Amino acid sequence: MLFKKIHSLKIIKINCLNIIRRISKNLNKIKRRHCILINIKNCLLMGNCHQNSIIPSICQHDQIKHEYYSQFTSYRKQISLVINKSKGSTQSLIEELSQKMIQYQQITHYYISFESEDFIYHLENLNNAFNQSNQIIELSLNFQRLSIKNNGLQKIGQCLSHCQKVKRLELCLGSNQFTYQGIQLLCNNITKLKLLERIFLELYINQLESDSVVDIGDAVAELPCLFSLKLDFSFNNVQFDGIQKFVNSINKSDKLQYLDLTLDVNNILDIGSLAFKQIEQKTQLTQLSLSLCSNNITNVDQLIDSISQLFNLYNLVIDLSYNPVSSSVDQLEIVKKLNNLKKLLIFKFKMRITANHRFAKKYIQSNFKKLVIMQFNS
Known part of the structure; x- marks a missing residue:
């Protein structure tokens, strides 16, 4: 009927x-x-x-x-694969993946996790497959804890350079052994992906310094379609100058609306908060997440002043846990500075509790009428 x-x-x-x-x-x-x-x-x-x-x-x-x-059957258009020794030899698994990439051109989503260190010797096959499979839209590659050095990162970058149509890229490279030179080689290939809209780079525990953050910022500035950037730089050695140059670089990215920056356990001192001053120029930002746990920050005035100028923010997350923030700074004063953010819907703030903690909560409830989610704790 x-x-x-x-x-x-x-x-x-x-x-x-x-x-x-x-x-x-x-x-x-x-x-x-x-x-x-x-x-x-x-x-x-x-x-x-x-x-x-x-x-x-x-x-x-x-x-x-x-x-x-x-x-409506997106699982038919994606391949998820874990490559480790328990599932067969690395060479045979990569060869099988390469054959699928060449044979099934309609597959647009790839989620690949490498768990065997000898994968680096077989990346030539994967590089050839990426070269012949030009329909990839979403790509997630996991290379965590594999002792990757600069030459390995260069080969990974060469694989990425063939994915000219990719729009979403997730690259997990935490806990490896490359240096800023490897980051340079990787960034040179990422800049070729002109259709990238979202990128997530996980680079924790790699003994990287400020130069690497600057290189990533310069690469991001050359991606005309990018509107979402998520960067995890925890447990490295980033300092004031690196953050300042990074922020200056991303200011050149006109479409960037979502920024998630994790800089836990670095060498960021008081002056580090001043490095974010230029972020107030990114008025188109709608979502901002800054995690600065376990650094040496004692004063956050300039940081909060800059954020208060981002009038389009509706999602704001700031984590300053385990920092020696001065006792003269309390949450109530910080919240009052953010009163300009009329579009704010989600506000999460973490810092050690002060005497005015309860008053700050009451102030939020009475002044941020549209707030949907509030977390305000130590």
């Missing part, structure tokens, strides 16, 4: 699982079919698709464009 009176159909969206079981019986009633979008992702994940014969019934009609249907 659903399609009996429909003679010309361009697009129909169906979300009810109780209805779609009867679709195949009535498809012949439609003389001109362009596409049908059926949200049966949950059904597919439960393994019921073969029992109710929905997929075979729909796909036998060649007028229906299959690419629209595949939007």
